[in-house]
Amino acid sequence: MKETTGRFKAATAVEGAGAGGLEEARKALAAARARRGAELDRWLAGLLEATGAAREVALVAVGSHSRGELTPGGDLDLVLVHRGRPDIAQIADRIWYPVWDRGLRLDHSVRTVREARKVAGSDIKAAMGLLGARLLAGDQDLADQLRAVVLTDWRAQARRRLAELAELTRRRWADRGELAFLLEGDLKEAKGGLRDVYTMQAAAATWAVPGPGERVRAAHDLLLDVRHALHETTGRAGDRLHLQEQDAVAHLLGLPDGAALLRVIVAAARTVSYAADNLWRHVDRFCADRPRGIRVARPGGRVERRPVGDGAVEHEGEVVLARGADLTDPVLPLCVAAAAAQAGLPLAPATAEQLAAKVPPLPVPWPAEARDALVSLLGAGPAAIPVWEALDQAGVIVRELPEWEQVRNRPQRNPVHRFTVDRHLVETAAGAAAMTRDVARPDLLLVGALLHDIGKGRPGDHSRTGAALARTMAARMGFCDTDADVLETVVLHHLLLPDTATRRDLDDPVTIQTVAQKVSAVPGRGRQVLEILAALAVADAQATGPAAWGAWKARLIEELVRRVDACLAGGAPPRNGLDPTPEQLALARHDGAAVRIAGSRVTVAVPDRPGLLWRTAGVLALHRLVVRTARVFASAGAGTAVLDFTAVPEYGTPPDPAALEADLRRMLAGRLDVAGLLERRAAAVRRRPGAPVPPPRVTIVEDASDTATVVEVRAHDRPGLLWRIGQAIGACGLQVDKARVDTLGAEAVDVFYVVDAQGRPLREPAALSALREKVLAALR
Structure with missing residues (x-):
């Protein structure tokens, strides 16, 4: 409890709220609920006593009253249980009418245990209420019998009832939205609200899944206090927290304003939502499992654990x-x-x-x-x-990332935004993942998307503040100075393209020159910054909400990017970085084949021959090594090739270097069937589908080289990827003259300089198209 309460304190401290004010207000509200509940219990018990039938019937409370959570606007929900008395209607009237006369809202029913059991069997909401029934007055044995039969049935029918409850919950979520991301959310019915805690408790009563933990209970208590304060300030029973009511509710809770109130609500609601998602995922698994929840195990009784x-x-x-x-x-x-x-x-x-x-x-x-x-x-x-x-x-x-605290759970009091600041940043990065094929540096796009609004909640312009923070965070993450410069520029100008495209005359040369000057703040990286900003503009707008993006805006930004790119095209292109190092050239002059393995670095120098790249990559894949970088250099004069790989284990410990070197030498000598071994390994591995990824992209880069055809491949990285690409190139009768292979996160960014058997680049459109389709087919 202390840990979770501390989380809520932290959420309000940045707003200037005194934690003591919030805690004292909450204690007062809880005490008020306890007093009201005790008074109602005594009064209702007296009503039953006055009928003279207290020993033969039971008056039980369900819902918020039974839980001791009756807020000023809450309803009384009472059940009068009997054993078949013919005068039960008259007894009930002597209880219900005084309640109505007092102006209280009442939901009531009269049942025998058998009738209550039947209703609970067909009405899941009634069943949930009866699970928590609490005796107010009358026959204790009758109340115990009621709870026992309902609970027994609930557990016996766990699979069916949990499936019903899961469907009901998800329909409610779809209808009411998620409390953490709503400016005027329903404190009870929205996802992450009070109702979710009650349904989780009901699910746990089946014994099939665990109940809400301490953090969830603390989050529930805070939301209950907010609901109490809402009823107190408005004088009505509604649970939707409207904007015009938020300041008054905040003040009653000891908070400075509505913004501080929203932030503590967000923290609590996200705690509940996170727990609810996990619980209902376990419920889905339980309901889909074999009868009686038996786990499917491997021979020997062990549950499968797949790396x-x-x-x-x-x-x-x-x-x-x-x-x-x-x-x-x-x-x-x-x-x-x-x-x-x-x-x-x-x-x-x-x-x-x-x-x-x-x-x-x-x-x-x-x-x-x-x-x-x-x-x-x-x-x-x-x-x-x-x-x-x-x-x-x-x-x-x-x-x-300590800077994350300032944006964590921070609402955006703007109807255009559908998420809190921190969730918006993560949603933007997730959206940017679909556009990693469109940029040279997908890693900078993804990190830039994650940090683009990191300055919100601090004094001054959030773009300028965020740019300084982004540079600090980039340095902490270990990016080089130039990459940190790019991230700083991206965060500083993340609104540059949408603002310019929608607010300036694109036919005015000054507009284009101004944008070009801003994106060129990092020498030699202007076009790289431009393409990152173009992708980020789309991801940012789509993560903001439907009102922030549309075809008109997309066309304007696309045209702006095209014109700025043309303006920047006159600059000198960056070096391709394919030149071998002196160490690699020395190794290439080694007599015969040379293999050197140093940690994750694998270097092979050998007389040049067709298929060398993909066969070497295939050996690495056989040893469960994932290629992170690869550089290939062919020396026409010496007739040698140098292949330099950085490869890390797919998982687990690295392979034995001696065994890897032996297989590489066997491959070079033509004594290892790489293709056959890879096919057998692939057939033996059962892989489940992973997260959806963008489709691969293969581009023939025109005018990039006079001596070779340049093929750029963008794809989701996976074991054996380089093997498949190289095999496809070889199947077209082509050789790789140079190659640069990089894996940035989960994205492969590979460039191949290929030539035909006579050492010439491809010129015919049909041959180029066939090459592209062959590589694409291998990637699929």
């Missing part, structure tokens, strides 16, 4: 830590999160908590593996959102 990444396995539809995962590795939380998102699976809440509690914080600057894992997590698209939420609920995000 999904280094240190992470899938267990019962969630990602959990693998046995022996290194909890001393500060990169582990991001690696496990990235593996979960890329597999399209949720991160188990207990695993997120374990990562937060036991794994040390990342060093500053972050190691490259952490930065890569972050980009891979964001690059999973929509699948990244629930995984990010799991890390956020566990406290991992704020620990590694």
Whole structure:
């Protein structure tokens, strides 16, 4: 309880609210509810006593009254239980009429235990109410019998009732929206509201799933206090918190204003929503399982645990830590999160908590593996959102990115925005993942999308403030100075394209020159910044809401980008970075084939021959190595080729270097059937579908080289990807003269300079089209 209450205090402290004011106000409201409930209990018990039938009937409360949560606008919900008395109607009238005379709203019923059981069997809402029935006065045995039969039936019919409850809950969510992201949300019925806690408690009563934890109960208590304050200030029973009422409700709760109130509501509602999503996911699994909830196990009785990444396995539809995962590795939380998102699976809440509690914080600057894992997590698209939420609920995000605290749970009191600031940032990054094929640096696009509004909630212009924060955060993440400059520029100018396109004359040369000057703030990176801003403009608007994006705006931005790009095209192109290093050239002069393995670095120097790249990549894939970078250089004069790879294990420990070198030499000598071994391995591996990813893109880059045909491949990274691409190029009778292969997060950005058997570039359109289609077919 203390931990969760502390979370709500933190949410209000930045608004200047005194935590003591909120806590004192909440204590007063809880005391008022307790007094009112006790007074009603005594009065209603007296009404039953006055009938003279207290020993033969039972008056029970259900709903908020039974839970001790009756707010000023709450209804009384009473059931009079009897054993078949013929005068029960007269007894009931002597209770109901005084209640109505007092002006109280009453929902009432008169039932025998058998009748109540029948109603509960057909009406799930009635059943949920009776599960929590509390005796107010009368026959204790009768009340106990009622609860016992309803609870027994509820558990016996758990699979059917839980399926009904799940459907009912999700229909309500679709109808009422999500409380955390609504400016005028329903405190009870919206997703993340009070009703969700009650349904989770009912689900837990089946014993099929666990009940709400301490954090959820604390969140429920806060929302109940807000509902009480709303009824108190408005004098009516409604549960929708309208904008004009928020300041008054905030003041009654000891908060400075409606903005502070919304922030504590968001924190509570997200806690409930997160728990509800997890619970109903377990309910779905339980309902789809075999009768009586029997788990499907492997021979020997062990439940299957499928590896999904280094240190992470899938267990019962969630990602959990693998046995022996290194909890001393500060990169582990991001690696496990990235593996979960890329597999399209949720991160188990207990695993997120374990990562937060036991794994040390990342060093500053972050190691490259952490930065890569972050980009891979964001690059999973929509699948990244629930995984990010799991890390956020566990406290991992704020620990590694302290600047996140200022935007966390911060509402945007603007009807155009449909999310809080932090959720908007994550939604934007998820949307940007669909456009990683459109930019040279998908990692900078994804991180820029995550940080573009990081300055909100601080004094001054949020773009300027955010740009400074983005540079600081980029340095912490380990980006080089030039990349940090790009991220700073992207955050500073993330509104440049939409604002200019919709507010300036695109036919005015000054407009184009002004934009070109701003995007060229980082020398040599102007066109790169422009394409990132173009993609970010789309992702940002789509994550904002339907009113922020449309075909008209899209056409204007597209035209602006086209004109600015033409303006920038006169600059000198950046170097392609394909030149070999002196060390690699020395290795290439080695007599015969040379193989060098140093950690994750694998270098091969050998007389040049067709298919060398993809066969070498195939050997790496056989050893479960994922290629992160590859550089290929062919020396026409010496007739040698140098292949330089950075390759890391798909998961688990690296392969034995001696075994890897032996297989590479066998391949070079023509004594290893790489294709056959890969096909057999692929047939033996059962892979479940992961998160949806954008389709691959293959582009023939015209006028990029006079001596070779340049093929750019953009695709979602996966084991054996380079093997498939190289095999397709070889099938067209082409050789790779140079290649640059990079994996940025989960995105492969590969460029191949290919020539025909005579060492010439392809010129014929038909041949170029056939090459593109062949590579695309291999990627599919």
